[in-house]
Amino acid sequence: MTRNNYIEKVAIVGAGGNLGKHLTASLLATGKHSVTAITRHDSANVPIAGVAIAKVDYSKQETLIEALKGHDALIITMSVTAPPETQTQIIDAAAAAGIPWIMPNEWGSDNDQKEYQRDTYLGAGQEKVRNYIDAKGCFNRLVLTCNFWYEHSLCSSPVMFGFDAEKRQATFYGDGTVKINTSTWNQCGRAVSALFSLPIQPENENDKSLTLQQFKNKSAYISSFFVSQKDMFASLLRVTGTTEKDWTISYEDPKQRYAEGQKEFASGNRAGFGKLLYARMFYPEGCGDYEAKLNNDLLGLPKEDLDEATKRAIELAQSGYMYTRP
Template identity: 55%
Template sequence: MAQQYAKDQPHGFKNHVENIAVVGAGGRIGEYIAKELVKGGKHKVTAITRPDSTSKLPEGLHIVKVDYNNPSTLVDALRGQDALIITMAVTAPPDTETKIVQAAAEAGVPWIMANDWGVDYTNPDVARDTMLGERRHKVHALIESLGKSSWISLVCGFWYDFSLGGSPARYGFDFGDRSLTLFDDGNTKINHSTWEQCGRAVANLFSLKVLPDDASDKSPTISQFRNNYVYISSFLASQRDMFDSVLRVTGTSEKDWTIKHEDVKERYKKAVEDLKSGNMEGFVRLLYSRVFYPDGSGNHEASKGLHNDVLGLPKEDLDERTKIAIERGEKGLL
């Protein structure tokens, strides 16, 4: 598509995003995105929820309840929205997102942030081996085929707090018994992002101008990410880096921990077999272990670069976030 400029648009064109709808504003990532959007004060934010939802929603949201089995309620809720942000669990039925995307097209929503929130699925091996890439690409293709909306996907790596402080099936840490499973030698670095950083990235993205004013305007715009990916990160860190941080935060030493090593590719293969046998934890282990392959799969910073500076994202402190991750895990919040 040829570069468009705001000066050439018809009368009434609005070169900013004002109205934003969020599906899943009471969920893990959705909560932080909604909070940052409201905090910025530049958007009118609508939370789209089910009638029977009991999720606690952030303050400052307009709430609209919809019936996903009645598409007209979705279309009505999305009319007049400049952007739609979809945040749902990976276990959500695939047809739910399809219904939302189709409703957004019918309502004429220009921008859709798809339900991706993770690793770089432009890597075909990762897309295949994590069993998620095909599903994500199909959603992008659907959005484009409907011809009414453009998609943007946020590549943020794994969520740091959630992955470190939660189940050992994720980053291998078990804080209850002070044990750690290192994948290979534990030195493979991958990108991670905090929920707060993801929220800031989305809010700052949709605070940009939609189009450059004219050919001389070189400021960042939403349109530069049309049908494309935004790459962000809080940290580039290995398991060993995280463990060093854990030791500093907890005041423990390596001798206080039980450490074992596991071949990451064998861990992946075993996880696939466990999933085939009906053990859903196998999916978690295959997802995490695959991204820790020593082939750069989890280091999108090296392969694609980052948009942190474009979006004005702050530097974060690893030890501070490690402390928060451990505390959240102890409280059962992960």
């Protein structure tokens, strides 16, 4: 239990990353939280202004424990290529430091979609981490289900949503009309800050307001858009001022594309993981649709403009941001 009935001090691993920056900015914008960036002692990443920096040496667990002491919550955002033992080490340190709330490095698809989790090789690892956290017996665990990040997925590589805005190429999975939930980094930041701004538990037995405790060991489901590839393409046309005639358009069976991604990944091509991951989401069965579970309204999240998000995605790609890892 924190000193008060709210989250005040938040530690973030990966505060300088693409997602971490948005989480940090949103938390600071509330005026209710202080944020500490947990960084490697030799890291060159610079978090945004207003963030305390705690440099640690991962070969010395005591430095990590000391950096985490006194915090009410820990958020972990790391590359999926980071060694699994790194997150375990961080969890161990958080337990030793007495942190009561933790968000593990799990930002994505719906855990209830077991076949998707199995087919994309994500489920077993994430479940192992959740079980490891719960077995500690000292944490309140939070997970944000946000599906694919829109800006990251739209234009940084055609293995994702199927578009190459620079080359004016579009690849549709099936007929391109399967809809999925997808979230912007901004919306993820707003969601986390909304969660951590809630009172932890009811003030009294008559208090029926929303509390953080209601999300304990559960997923908070959020989304920016419920869209198909065709919807995304229409936005791309509007933002770029082009027409379909300006693009090279192709269609692929998502199951065949998934199989190709499997073979590529098995051969050592990491881009194959991205291909299978995204192709599997666009199967006709609708494993990327969790509209009925959304907590957007509950958390007071705003409606977003699809074209504005598409413009940000294009600008991101033009800045040199590219998909280079699974």
